[in-house]
Every structure is written in C-alpha cells, then in structure tokens.
Amino acid sequence: MVDDDDAMRELVCSALEAEGYDVDAADHGGAALERLREAEQPDLVLLDLEMPVMDGWQLIDEMRAMDSCNAIPVLVMSGSTPAEAPAGFPFIAKPASVSGLLAAVHRATRGPRRRKRRALYRSTHSS
Template identity: 50%
Template sequence: MFEHDCNILVVDDDRDLRTTVAQVLEDEGYHVDEASNGKEALERLHAGPAPDLLLLDLMMPVMNGEQFRQEQQKEPDLARIPVVVMTAAGSRVNDRIEAIAPAAVLQKPVGLEDLLGTIAHILERPL
C-alpha cells in the first residue's frame, strides 16, 4: 500500500456506495472522510481541515450536489477544493453539471481504474 498525504471527502447518500468507495481509497493509502448529503459536507468543510478533493454525488436529499457546489463556490477557501462529480444521471444533466464546474465527471457505476486514475490525475499523484 502506498501512503498518500491526501484527504478525500466522499459525499453520497448511498451508504453502501460511500462506504465501498471510502474503503477502496483507504486501501490505496488515501485519508477518507464521508458525508451523506451536501449539508453534512459543508459542515465538515467548515469544521476543517479541508480535504484535498471532494467526490460528490448530485442527487441527494437535504442538500443536493448542485446546491452544495453553489455554496462551496461562494467561499474562496472552500472553492479551491477540486470536485469530482459521480452521477448516474447521464447526459440529461450535462448543462447543470457544466454550470457547477467540476474538475471531472464520472458516470456511475464508476470503475475502479477510472476512479483512481481521475483522483491521481487531479491530485497529480502517481497511481
């Protein structure tokens, strides 16, 4: 296992998916925190320390991914954190995804190679 000095926040209302992604990332040496919706994610960001990357679902209760991203972008310290959107919505939400300017978009179900490759690329870390 390679130890990464990177923290990732996984934001998804699907507990099984969130836990699985977190476990895969931890197995790869990342430090991982989890949130079940955008409101919880914002609370974690405000509590600090800020993660190096956010994996964000779009369709969640309480505060969805778009609402979260709009709030995140209002605060310069939080806006700098890159966001990777993970969605099953497909092309029907392309305009909405483009409007929130993520660093990358992964379609669910997300393949392990795509997930790790995208994270490594954004964080400029070797796989």
C-alpha cells in the same frame, strides 16, 4: 466522499483508503458543508449530484461562495448523464469501475495545490 448511497460510499471510501488516501464521508451536501467549515480543507471533494437535504449542485454553489473552499477541486460521480453534470467538473458515471474511479481521483489530486500541501506537510512534520 459525499453520497447518500451507503453501499457506494463504503465502496469508494474503502478503495481510496486502500490507496493511502485519508477519506472523510458524508451522506448529503449539508453534512459535507459542515465538515468543510470545521475541518482542514481536503484536496478533493468527490460527490454525487442527487442527494436529500442538500444535493451536489447546491454543495458546489456553497463551496464556490466560500473563500476557504472555492479552489477545492470537485469530482462529480453520478448516475446522471454527463450532460447533466456541472460544466467544467470532471464526471464519473455510476456505476464506475474501481480502477476508473482511482484514475480520476489520482488525476484530480496531482495538481499544484496537492504538491503545495504535500510540501507544506513535509516541512512542518519533518523530524
């Protein structure tokens, strides 16, 4: 979850964690990019577009330029209008309902990449 609004970041992280997601958060694109370079790749990046240091547009460009990140799904959550969102990316308008947010995240994380990661996790962590 990448958003410079502390309250929004806390709300979204809490809602996702309550649904069983492991959530990492950053307050701008630069911090998120550092985490993407250092940690296991997430199944989804949920981000705001308008942030200081590095905005969502720049983060998307950086992710697409990295072999390790270019296939990670991105879900844009912004107060901007959908017409201002990057083409081809799912968009959630702020303020969003928790149920709408969770539905969008569920849709974005149930694709083949997510199933493969779950299967890999089960095979490497089974008793």
